[in-house]
Amino acid sequence: MKIPRSISKLIDSFQGLPGIGPKSAQRLTFHLLRIPQDQIERFANALTGLKQGTIICGVCKNVGEEEICAVCSDNLRDHAKIIVVANPMDAFAIEKTGYNGIYHVLHGLIDPLNGIGPEELFIDDLIQRIGNYLKENDDLLEVILATNTSMEGESTAMYISNLIKKNNFKLTLSRIARGLPVGGDIEYADEVTLSRALEGRVEF
Amino acid sequence: MKIPRSISKLIDSFQGLPGIGPKSAQRLTFHLLRIPQDQIERFANALTGLKQGTIICGVCKNVGEEEICAVCSDNLRDHAKIIVVANPMDAFAIEKTGYNGIYHVLHGLIDPLNGIGPEELFIDDLIQRIGNYLKENDDLLEVILATNTSMEGESTAMYISNLIKKNNFKLTLSRIARGLPVGGDIEYADEVTLSRALEGRVEF
Structure with a gap:
């Protein structure tokens, strides 16, 4: 039995994330197999839109939604x-x-x-x-x-x-x-x- | 400071997965912020293609790539x-x-x-x-x-x-x-x- 390619591709993608091992990657993928396609699409869109919706602030280098982030441009x-x-x-x-x-x-x-x-x-x-x-x-x-x-x-x-x-x-x-x-x-502090x-x- | 919408959307998507809490969802999202966009696109494509590339076998109901999966059609x-x-x-x-x-x-x-x-x-x-x-x-x-x-x-x-x-x-x-x-x-078995x-x- 071969794991279908579309499944193993997603398992690989999950495994590339920090703190997710092969077992969790499998579990997450098979979980997604059972949820409705539109929910999966929403997840995929959130992924691709992640960087398009954010920008590194020119002053503090934090991630924000504008050239100068809300914190740096706040005079208060x-x-x-x-x-x-x-x-x-x-x-x-x-x-x-x-x-x-x-x-x-x-x-x-x-x-x-x-x-x-x-x-x-x-x-x-x-x-x-x-x-x-x-x-x-x-x-x-x-x-x-x-x-x-x-x-x-x-x-x-x-x-x-x-x-x-x-x-x-x-x-x-x-x-x-x-x-x-x-x-x-105190007793348990290193x-x-x-x-x-x-x-x-x-x-x- | 408000978390940018594109970030909080992805955090929400991750949080919907089993075994991923708010902290892990945040960590995963901020990790993805640092990796190249083409790798993220590959992840997103693996997600949307997950179900299109798989089909429930008509006999054993396992996920496979054909109407009758490789195991069920194997005469050996x-x-x-x-x-x-x-x-x-x-x-x-x-x-x-x-x-x-x-x-x-x-x-x-x-x-x-x-x-x-x-x-x-x-x-x-x-x-x-x-x-x-x-x-x-x-x-x-x-x-x-x-x-x-x-x-x-x-x-x-x-x-x-x-x-x-x-x-x-x-x-x-x-x-x-x-x-x-x-x-x-044996000593430790319930x-x-x-x-x-x-x-x-x-x-x-």
Whole structure:
């Protein structure tokens, strides 16, 4: 018995996605075989239209629907506060906290093992953007490095912080706090997190 | 910040798939944002072409590429042995064991809680198929019920076995063995599996 070509083609496409193995790809494909064709068409149209409906913002590099995204063109937001994140999803997550500044999206993290160097990311754009801001404004700029607390996230933050120092930019540079997650258990925290939580202790 | 409509549309489509929650749907969508458009087009084409390239076999109801699938039209296979499975994926799995008979695919299991009754499945077709076979052939037909060993699988097997008895069909009816999986640990086996394994013991 041969799996029909139209089925194996879709299984292959699913398998190319992150976190979807051969078994899940099969399950998803056979699920789609059972749902109405118009629902499948809607899915396919959403796929092909994905990039046509989005554009990388010229300022913050986040995905948006206009040349300059809704956040960057919003004058009510604090443009003297830039949070640097790896991905659009991170920006959406931070947005939910009620953050009122603006963003800079790197579109990845430095990861030499996977062949991703700083030049693949929007790091140069960040440096240029900071330079332009400082030339035109007198307010104190704050840059918050909010990359993941993984090895790649930490080294990307380190790399950006070195670049900023090298350029002698006058600004406040910070890194998001590392510590126990809210609701966390000291007993079960790993030692690195716990020592970061102690280092970063704040006055009560 | 609003998620662009073309992104949220694709997130919604992914979320409709089994086993994909809001977080995974987001991750998949943002992953696709980063891959080349032609790869996305290939994915979309595989989706829309899924059903056009497949057809339900008129005999065994498995998905295939012709009116009568490759298995059912293969005269080298043993047509006096029919394995009844719930889904095409199950048939593909059994095929890998080197099985040389043919199949009958129910396309689901009886599951009253989710509103799936026997009339939603290809059970009547199975009974009719067995009836026709017995009218035309004198060989001993063997029907093997290979539905899952879950509650739905067991009750579907029970339902079919009752129908076969009611029709007074002369055939060998069997159920796949329930017991310890190969490489299994008696110590960790649940008691239902273990008692099934004991009941189904075979001569050494």
